[in-house]
Amino acid sequence: MKVLDLQCAHQHVFEGWFGSEDDFHQQLERGLVSCPLCGDQRVEKKLSAPRLNLRAGRDAPGAAHRPEGLTLSNHPAQAELAELQARMLKAMREIMVNTEDVGERFAEQARAMHHGEIERRNIRGQTSAAVALELLEEGVEVMPLPLLPAVKDTLQ
């Protein structure tokens, strides 16, 4: 199993799990790899900083005279954002894996658990904002999740 840091054309950074690096290239060619955030299929392996520097040194005339690493630098804020995105996606995936999707029955199920009518388990689902507020007022622990349908797709 190989974990690759991948990046789509919109600079979303995410992890991809493949049997090997060849596996990744094959799946990419067959259009099976897409960004879990935006669905973009223009995915490539995230270039590491040293490789970026090498490329700049080769392509840019005169760059050889400059100290390495100055011609191209990672924008810290962007790197941080990408890191955050990657972490959020990972957390979302964990939630998806560890919860049962009860869809529209969410409020009903959450209430029943709160009142001890059914056994407690981790669930996720949909409800209106008004009902979510009601649940919170009743003391039912609910947490809003960002809507990321693409995350779910990557699980299959």
Ligand SMILES: [Zn+2]
């Ligand atoms: Zn993307």
